[in-house]
Each structure stands twice: as C-alpha cells, then as structure tokens.
Amino acid sequence: MINVNGKSYPTISDIMKVPENERKGEDYLNKMSGIFLVTSSSFKNTSTGNVFTQATVCDDKKVANVKIWEKVEAGSLIFSHYEYSSTYHSFSLKPIRIVNAEKAPEIAEALTPHFDVGNLERCLKYLIKSVENVHLRKLLEEIFRKDSQFYTSFVNATAASQNHHVGRGGLFFHTISMTKIALNLISSYPNLNRDLIVTGCLIHDIGKVETYKDAPTFDYTDEGKLENHIVLGVKMLARFIDRIPDFPPELESILTHIIASHHGRLEFGSPVTPKIPEAMVVNFADEIDAKLNAVFEVFDEMETNNWEKVEMLKSDIFKFEI
Template sequence: MSRKYISTLKSGETVEEVFLVLKKEVRETREKKPYLNLQLADKSGFIEARKWDAARQLCDSFHKDEFIKIKGVVETFNNTLQIRINELCPVAEMQVTMGEFIPSTEKDIPGMMNELKQVIKTIQDTYLSRLLNALFSDESFCKIFSTVPAAMQNHHAFLGGLLEHTLSVTKLAISFSNHYPEIKRDLLITGVILHDIGKTRELSCERSFQYTDEGQLTGHLASGIVIIYEKALKIENFPPDLLNILFHLVLSHHGEYEWGSPVKPGIPEAIALHHLDNLDAKIQAATRAIVEHKDTNSLWTDYVKMFERRLYKK
C-alpha cells in the first residue's frame, strides 16, 4: 500500500500514517485537561496536528525528533489544513525508512557534484584552482557538502540544498561574468563556490535539521573562513592579499550589517556575489511558498516572512 504524503492530504479524509515529530507542546484546555499540539512532517512537507484529551502517559511516551503513528482526520482551520488525531503510538526508528521523512532535492546529487567539479576545472588562477581542488578532491568533505541543506527553513531547506544552491548561483555567476568582462571571473566563481561552505559545519541533518554547537556558537561565516584558511595554509606561497579577498567575499555575501554581514561588499565581485546569492535564494523560496500553499481557494499565499508580504499564485 502506497504512503499518503502530507502534500496530498485533503480536508475531510482520514489518515493513518507514520510521521516525524518536528515540534511538540503539551498544553491545557480551559478545563485544565492536557492536549498535544504537534507539527508533523514527512519528506513532502509538514502539517499541524492536535490530540485532545491526551493522558499524561501518552504525552510523555514520545519526544521531538521521534516518530509516531497516528490515526486521525484532516480538517480545515483558518483556511489551513491540520489533523485531529484520534489515536497515536510511538514508532521505533528501526521501523522507518529515513528517506520518507526528510525532504531532499529532486535533482541528481552525483550529477550536480560532477557539474560543479567541471566548473572548477575551468578556473585558470593557479592558487584558486589549487584551493578548490584541495576541498573538492576530499571525498568526506564532498559527501557532507552534497548532503546538508542550504538553510534551516528560508531557502533550499532540504538534503542536497547546499549543493543545489551553490551550483545554481555558480551558473548565474558564469553568465554574469560573461556579460561584465571587467569582473574577475575566477574570483567571482571561487567566491560563489565558497560563500556558504561553512554550512558543512553549521548544520546537521540526521533527522530534522538542527544547528551544530559550532553553528550556534560561531555561525557559517566564521566556519567558512576557518575552512578556507586551513586549506590555504597548506598551499605553498598562497598570496596573503588573495586570501584576504576570499575572506571578504565570504564575510560580505549577506550584503548588510542587519542581515548578518560583519562587512559590506567592497569590491565588484563581492557586490555581484551578494546579489546573485540573494536572487537565487529568494526565487527558490518564493516558488516553494506558492507550490506548498495548501489553501486552494485563495489566489494568495499566507504572509511570507522573507518577503514581508503575501505572494500571488495565479
């Protein structure tokens, strides 16, 4: 029997499936009776769920980032689908296939990685080429780079998201550098490939996406600088000025102080990197917001925090 994914659920239908618990709150009704307020997920998306009249023993029987099997009914509340749970029970991790619960890129990961490596072969600057090859000839690094998401939720928040986003911005950078010949192509493309490299240390994705200790303490900009420095240190006579420019590309790519950049873009390649990165992230986020919006009666999405507005779907 095929699985019923969250993205296919419709109001009024019954559902009996296993889900990953993204969020769990034990609340009380006005009558002081406990109930469960949950956010459940599979690889197609997430949905809010409620279990009324939940005994304490049931509330304590599972935790966030664990699996439960539910029986319930899909309902519409404030034009949004949610599940009213009638029955639930914990499910052991060994009984589930993890690929059913964590969203993943729909694109071919080995194919994307190969395409990125082909671009790296076109880099003519000796030091930039050696730096990129030092990173992407490391199989363990490539495995992490091609697995982690690009973000927790705003854009490319799925397995393979970092690779998909990096390759997409790289393609934009190639077109951009062809259009503006005064842009240093090798520098821009290297900056693009390295700009989010710290996310290989910032994010983990064993079940739901989480920040690592390093990610919470320093963030991906600082981690990216450390990774670049560690590799450049092993390359004989790597030019200090070039290393500082690479640091600048990474540190400035958010573009504004209020967006997390410790410095603003100060060279044309950094300005280009910021805007190309921002463009790719926002187009992917806007497309996802429209596709995943569940209210088919509305031509507008709900309020999207990234854009501070609703988006028109028609």
C-alpha cells in the first residue's frame, strides 16, 4: 500500500498477493482503487475500433502486463480501478486520474522497482581480478572503471523493459547472477576457457545501457528500437577495445561473437548462433538466469498447488510443495 495525501492505495504487488480464486469483481481488495506506474505502453484497437493500451505497470517490488481501457503514455501514474480476468490470467485497469510521473517524483520513486546491488560491486571486482589473460583483464578494467559515466549508467540500468530483472540495478544483478551460473557450468567442463566465459558474461549485455531509458519508464530508447542491445553492445565493445593498445584482433573477434550470439538463435535476435563452447555457455547462463527470474517473480505471489502463466515462457507453471 502507498499513502498519497492521507489516503492509502493498493499497488500492483498488493493486488497480486490476493490468491487468484479470490480476485473477484472490480477493486476486489477492500473496494479500494489502486495506483500504478506505467513503464511501457503501446496502443491497440478493439474489434469495435476503441483504443486501449497494452502496458507494463509496476511498483517497487513487482512488474506486470496489463490492459488499460484508455490511451496512457509510458511514464504516467494512474489512479485506477482494476479487475482480474481468470480466463486470460491478466489484469485490466480503468483510469480515474492520470498524472505525469515527472510531476509527482516522490510517488514515482516509491513505485520504481529496484534491485539491491550492495554486494555486487565486490563480486565484480573479484571476477575482474580473477581473469588471468592480461588483455581481457585490461578490457574489463576499462569498461567497468568506477569513475566512468558508463559504469554509473550500468549500475543503475534495467535488464529489460519487461519479462525479467526490470528495475534500477536489474542489469547489474542479472550480469553477476548469470556469471555465477556460468562458473558452475565450468566446473563440469574444465576444458572451457574460464577467462573468456567470465569476460563474455560480464560484457554480454553492455549494450543495454543505451537500449533502455532510466526510471520511471525503462522503455526503449530510439537507439534501442533501431539497433537492439546486441548491435549496440558490439559497437560499444569496439570503442572500448580502441582504448587498449595492441589488443589482439582475433580476441576481439571472439568477444564480438560471444555478444552477437548470446541469445542463441536467430529468431531470438542473435545475428549468429554460438559457434564456440564458451559462447554456448554464455547463452545457456543468460537464458537460465532470465527465465528463472521470470518464474520466481510469479512464484512469489502464487499459492501452492496453483497454476499461473509466465509471459516470458509463453507457458503456465505449477507451484507445489513436497
């Protein structure tokens, strides 16, 4: 719940905490309308020609896809009625009042999702120091210089506009998490090049710094829409390597390949599929971390022995206890 001018409003986390079979009627949580921060939106038409908004809304803990029965821009705060469809497993909103988030910065900040990155800097520092190849270590030290604008942006960036690790610090959290996953995979295959995998994991998503806007929207930038984070990441890698004298061209090609192939398949946005084992590991670790994060985001609000749809997986999941 969030307090605005002495009145309490439920947020997306509050209405999602109610078990699915109890989400009955409009404003089902004590008949109170809610408050939602719209982080991304696209306008669509019903079969009768009426405009509605397919949107992502959030609070500081949760992100959800909703349908808004009005045209609402990303970066808006909406005071709204809400209703849940058990047929489509989704929420719809009927706005009462729409406010530009920039005109209510304290409320917007309170509703902005964020990740705890307190311990991640120590992990990053250790991982960089653990890289033995001098060229790769110098590259990582250059990319993640704490006094750089890139580093400040990286630490605060989201990993996506929806689906997984959405929020301030989401990119940093995802990057360290998937690197840990990759290191566990290495333990079973000692022939893998650890330095390449650690470096590949740490740099695979650097293009997202330029792909998404900062809070409160986390929406795509123009560059993000035109080029996507893989293309932007390859270009950024080239710029960073230009700052390092005598960086081996063959090593640049391998790192470029790892970034370019980390989505694994052409239909998932990679211009090339993984051609070396280390690129495969980066792809696997990235997918594991993103999908498990999406699943556990939904699990957090589910009762046991229930089903819920995970948009990223395009599938229902089942939560159970043994």
